[in-house]
Amino acid sequence: MSSVVEVAAKNGRPRHRxxxxxxxxxxxxxxxxxxxxxxxxxxxxxxxxxxGQLPLEDQARLGLAELAVHGDRLAFTTDSYVVKxxxxxxxxxxxxxxxxxxxxxAVGGAIPLYLSCAVIIEEGLPVETLRMIARTMSATAQEAxxxxxxxxxxxxxxxxxxxxxxxxxxxxxxxxxxxLGVDKAQPGDVILVNGLLGDHGAAILNARGDxxxxxxxxxxxxxxxxxxxxxxxxxxxxxxxxxxxRGGLATVLNEIAEASQVGIQIYEDRTPIRSEVKGxxxxxxxxxxxxxxxxxxxxxxxxxxxxxxxxxxxxxPFGIDSAIIGEVNDHRAGRVVMQTVFGGRRIVDMLVGExxxxxx
Amino acid sequence: MKYVDEFRDPEKARFLxxxxxxxxxxxxxxxxxxxxxxxxxxxGGHTHAIFRYGVETMLPDGIELIHGPGCPxxxxxxxxxxxxxxxxxxxGMIFTTFGDAMRVPGSKESLLQAKxxxxxxxxxxxxxxxxxxxxENPDRPVVFFALGFETTMPSTALTVLRAKxxxxxxxxxxCNHITIIPTIKAILDSPDLQLDGFLGPGHVSMxxxxxxxxxxxxxxxxxxxxxxxxxxxxxxxxxxxxxxxxEGRCQIENQYKRVVPEGGNTVALDAIGRVFELREFFEWxxxxxxxxxxxxxxxEYAEFDAERRFSVPALKIADPKSCQCxxxxxxxxxxxxxxxxxxxxxPETPLGALMVSSEGxxxxxxxxxxxxxxxxxxxxxxxMA
Numbered sequence: 001m002s003s004v005v006e007v008a009a010k011n012g013r014p015r016h017r018x019x020x021x022x023x024x025x026x027x028x029x030x031x032x033x034x035x036x037x038x039x040x041x042x043x044x045x046x047x048x049x050x051x052g053q054l055p056l057e058d059q060a061r062l063g064l065a066e067l068a069v070h071g072d073r074l075a076f077t078t079d080s081y082v083v084k085x086x087x088x089x090x091x092x093x094x095x096x097x098x099x100x101x102x103x104x105x106a107v108g109g110a111i112p113l114y115l116s117c118a119v120i121i122e123e124g125l126p127v128e129t130l131r132m133i134a135r136t137m138s139a140t141a142q143e144a145x146x147x148x149x150x151x152x153x154x155x156x157x158x159x160x161x162x163x164x165x166x167x168x169x170x171x172x173x174x175x176x177x178x179x180l181g182v183d184k185a186q187p188g189d190v191i192l193v194n195g196l197l198g199d200h201g202a203a204i205l206n207a208r209g210d211x212x213x214x215x216x217x218x219x220x221x222x223x224x225x226x227x228x229x230x231x232x233x234x235x236x237x238x239x240x241x242x243x244x245x246r247g248g249l250a251t252v253l254n255e256i257a258e259a260s261q262v263g264i265q266i267y268e269d270r271t272p273i274r275s276e277v278k279g280x281x282x283x284x285x286x287x288x289x290x291x292x293x294x295x296x297x298x299x300x301x302x303x304x305x306x307x308x309x310x311x312x313x314x315x316x317p318f319g320i321d322s323a324i325i326g327e328v329n330d331h332r333a334g335r336v337v338m339q340t341v342f343g344g345r346r347i348v349d350m351l352v353g354e355x356x357x358x359x360x
Numbered sequence: 361m362k363y364v365d366e367f368r369d370p371e372k373a374r375f376l377x378x379x380x381x382x383x384x385x386x387x388x389x390x391x392x393x394x395x396x397x398x399x400x401x402x403x404g405g406h407t408h409a410i411f412r413y414g415v416e417t418m419l420p421d422g423i424e425l426i427h428g429p430g431c432p433x434x435x436x437x438x439x440x441x442x443x444x445x446x447x448x449x450x451x452g453m454i455f456t457t458f459g460d461a462m463r464v465p466g467s468k469e470s471l472l473q474a475k476x477x478x479x480x481x482x483x484x485x486x487x488x489x490x491x492x493x494x495x496e497n498p499d500r501p502v503v504f505f506a507l508g509f510e511t512t513m514p515s516t517a518l519t520v521l522r523a524k525x526x527x528x529x530x531x532x533x534x535c536n537h538i539t540i541i542p543t544i545k546a547i548l549d550s551p552d553l554q555l556d557g558f559l560g561p562g563h564v565s566m567x568x569x570x571x572x573x574x575x576x577x578x579x580x581x582x583x584x585x586x587x588x589x590x591x592x593x594x595x596x597x598x599x600x601x602x603x604x605x606x607e608g609r610c611q612i613e614n615q616y617k618r619v620v621p622e623g624g625n626t627v628a629l630d631a632i633g634r635v636f637e638l639r640e641f642f643e644w645x646x647x648x649x650x651x652x653x654x655x656x657x658x659x660e661y662a663e664f665d666a667e668r669r670f671s672v673p674a675l676k677i678a679d680p681k682s683c684q685c686x687x688x689x690x691x692x693x694x695x696x697x698x699x700x701x702x703x704x705x706x707p708e709t710p711l712g713a714l715m716v717s718s719e720g721x722x723x724x725x726x727x728x729x730x731x732x733x734x735x736x737x738x739x740x741x742x743x744m745a
Contacts, residue, residue: 210485278361284485287412342591343370344414346728352707 030155047134048148060149070173075110078169088207090219094133098140101170106225107241110172118152120165144223184239185260187330190306192299195321198277201291222295227316234312240300250289261333266326367590383602384422396424403561404431404719411728413591426691427721432508434713434720438677441466448479456490457505487519494531507536511563514628517635534666542653557601560586562616569624577610588616646686685712695722
């Protein structure tokens with residue numbers, strides 16, 4: 001069942017826009033027929049193109065000249081989001097799908113511009129849940145200054161996916177002169193993070209309800225290109241940036257140590273982690289260094305720029321709790337060592353497996 | 361964090377370390393020997409904390425920690441893992457387990473692999489979660505993989521008691537609980553053992569109390585100090601053991617008084633006694649069969665015993681030949697002395713269980729250990745050979 005609403009399209013001719021009238025998604029919504037068109041109109045066109053600006057073609061068409069204004073190289077990335085549960089304290093899968101891909105572009109020094117949005121929906125998902133998530137995506141994209149310009153919808157039978165999976169690909173433009181790389185860390189460089197670590201991982205684990213702990217921890221899910229802009233403007237010689245998502249801080253540090261063939265030393269007492277997350281980890285036997293973040297980056301900058309970088313990060317709302325947590329050295333290449341609060345030293349290795357539930 | 365940070369205070373650690381630095385040469389002088397003082401921490405929780413906080417890297421030369429058999433996942437023989445996998449693959453079965461048992465290798469599959477191959481294996485944080493799953497799925501059998509020392513026994517026992525009271529018919533335990541005392545005794549009786557003292561397990565002692573350890577001091581003339589799990593507890597415990605050695609004493613002392621009562625926890629002991637009875641013997645990985653070292657569910661609660669309700673293969677599977685887990689467990693060799701450490705046996709592809717759990721000595725060394733020291737030792741060994 002669907003009704004038809006007439007809206008004015010860009011060319012002035014009225015275009016029929018469908019409406020979904022059933023409460024839950026069914027396989028018919030992925031069938032390619034009228035039900036699917038109604039779903040796309042009612043949920044996605046409504047969220048991403050409510051004014052009917054975009055032509056309904058199979059691809060987005062982007063002007064090259066407009067892109068070239070921003071820089072000299074394209075950045076192109078893709079990421080799939082399968083977080084469980086799809087709603088959690090501090091966000092939902094839609095916010096994550098926008099921020100995650102924006103951040104993947106931004107940490108390469110790119111200005112994020114356009115995103116795609118492909119959804120795989122499990123039959124039975126309430127239409128209102130999908131609508132709420134699409135609206136979150138639209139609002140987040142708008143705040144972040146990026147446009148969702150193309151997409152795809154598939155519906156699979158119950159059990160073939162878990163409620164909703166989202167893939168977003170993104171295109172950005174890298175400014176001239178910016179050249180960040182995981183292999184560019186040098187002995188003497190310092191390592192910074194832009195705030196408290198482990199919030200997302202702890203919030204997701206807790207939201208699953210298995211532990212029956214009550215904590216106020218919220219996901220740190222945020223788009224970071226503004227913060228990164230501020231940093232790159234203050235410290236153009238920044239060597240490397242990466243968002244510390246799956247595998248947490250420990251994984252990113254190991255990637256740097258390996259790719260740059262350097263040693264890394266961090267200090268437990270300088271690594272910012274909120275006490276709720278510490279307590280949460282303490283109870284469950286987890287290590288916060290491996291917990292996922294969705295709004296935190298690891299930055300490597302030359303030593304002489306350390307204070308400037310710290311001040312720049314702290315000047316941004318998403319960097320208030322930034323800290324210098326360690327330095328790059330020329331000891332054992334590929335090794336990350338942490339000076340513990342207790343005064344001992346320990347190796348911080350890559351995690352081998354993941355016992356934890358899906359987190360992004 | 362309140363009540364935690366106090367026990368990680370580096371200032372107090374420095375003070376204890378200074379004392380330890382004085383005691384070690386003093387003991388060596390008394391003995392007229394420069395060989396190291398060997399202290400075994402029996403409990404896997406201690407092993408984990410020692411590596412997590414780098415306690416070993418702070419100790420002076422002349423003192424060595426031996427990481428004992430107190431990681432229940434690590435001492436589980438391969439045959440028992442195979443039994444778990446067989447149970448998990450039974451039609452309709454929901455098999456529930458603590459997370460760290462998921463990756464322990466069986467002869468064909470780990471539970472994690474069994475899950476990937478279609479078995480319904482679920483990770484729980486308490487046996488009561490497992491009982492809840494049983495209530496939610498009344499038409500399917502649900503088995504809980506009960507494992508651990510006296511620390512986890514009470515919660516298993518209470519779950520069985522509750523299941524009985526509530527008349528839950530589709531719930532059972534695969535009981536692999538083990539007891540610490542016979543195991544310490546087996547280690548002390550081992551001929552190739554050179555130990556000077558023990559750090560006693562804090563959480564086990566919270567349940568069983570102090571008195572069970574008296575034979576260690578009286579018969580075997582070794583000091584034992586029950587210690588907590590914060591790094592300062594561990595350093596303090598080490599200092600107390602050294603102090604006893606220096607003063608020629610062999611006593612059972614309790615560093616963890618804030619948690620461990622003299623007589624243990626009588627409510628927990630009562631629940632354990634009602635539900636479990638000693639097995640004649642139990643097989644340990646690396647250590648072989650140890651008399652009276654395991655418990656099983658009493659006849660009265662047979663309906664909750666997975667070994668009686670289902671047919672488990674119960675085959676004895678020999679440890680891989682190249683694996684030297686037993687010698688590492690007894691402290692005869694260090695993890696890095698094992699022929700396969702870091703080569704064929706890594707946390708990604710563990711041959712021995714010591715490489716699996718974060719409480720296992722090998723995994724701890726591999727993950728957190730002083731790699732420089734390992735490299736140096738290896739280089740030295742190779743030079744000498």
